[in-house]
Amino acid sequence: MSNQPETNIAISFLNIHNIITRGLKVSLESVQGVIKRGIQGEKSREGFFNFIRALTSVMNAHHLTEDEIVFPYFRDKLPEAPFDSLTSWHHEMGLRLDEINLALDKCADKAQLETELRNIENPLARLNEDWPFHIQPETDEFINLADALIPVEEQLRLVRLFAEHGLKNAVPHYLTVPFMLYNLPEDDRKVFSERMPAEVVQNLVPIVWKAKWESMKPYLLE
Ligand SMILES: [Fe+2]
Numbered sequence: 550m551s552n553q554p555e556t557n558i559a560i561s562f563l564n565i566h567n568i569i570t571r572g573l574k575v576s577l578e579s580v581q582g583v584i585k586r587g588i589q590g591e592k593s594r595e596g597f598f599n600f601i602r603a604l605t606s607v608m609n610a611h612h613l614t615e616d617e618i619v620f621p622y623f624r625d626k627l628p629e630a631p632f633d634s635l636t637s638w639h640h641e642m643g644l645r646l647d648e649i650n651l652a653l654d655k656c657a658d659k660a661q662l663e664t665e666l667r668n669i670e671n672p673l674a675r676l677n678e679d680w681p682f683h684i685q686p687e688t689d690e691f692i693n694l695a696d697a698l699i700p701v702e703e704q705l706r707l708v709r710l711f712a713e714h715g716l717k718n719a720v721p722h723y724l725t726v727p728f729m730l731y732n733l734p735e736d737d738r739k740v741f742s743e744r745m746p747a748e749v750v751q752n753l754v755p756i757v758w759k760a761k762w763e764s765m766k767p768y769l770l771e
């Protein structure tokens with residue numbers, strides 16, 4: 550066994566960024582498939598909408614955590630890092646996420662469905678395109694510098710703090726927690742779930758919440 554912590558800052562950001570990267574890609578491909586084939590042919594109508602809803606909530610929560618506690622923490626240590634521009638990017642992406650949620654709300658009306666699917670596809674396509682260019686400077690300008698700047702014990706405290714903050718805003722938990730866990734491959738999921746309360750991972754997700762999230766399974770990893 551190495552003495553390296555299993556959940557340092559770099560790993561925890563890599564995981565949440567990977568969750569969102571996959572969530573965006575799968576959502577976009579699914580919505581394009583539904584536009585082409587119609588919702589009747591979709592693997593799970595409920596799961597399709599739940600998956601996209603969970604994505605928008607997890608993304609918003611991640612941006613809030615960065616703006617409210619991550620960037621303020623790093624600002625003193627890395628005064629040259631582009632935190633202001635990253636925050637305005639969050640604001641821009643937040644507007645796209647609002648558009649998606651508005652369209653999701655209107656999808657219940659069958660007459661509007663085709664139009665609203667396009668209103669989901671367009672902002673999703675932009676987010677999917679922009680996302681790699683947003684996380685690259687985050688990775689280069691503060692995430693990958695964390696190991697050199699912050700002692701191991703302090704990193705563990707921060708990882709927990711960031712995770713709690715993110716979880717608080719990512720609602721409903723019965724969708725967002727399984728969304729986060731099962732957009733990660735198994736090995737990464739194990740590491741990611743270590744910072745969650747055991748009750749959530751061992752009881753709430755697999756048993757208590759199962760009926761509420763399992764519609765998303767066709768879109769999630771095993
Ligand atoms: Fe960000």
Ligand SMILES: [Fe+2]
Nearest residue numbers: 611615684687
């Ligand atoms: Fe980020």
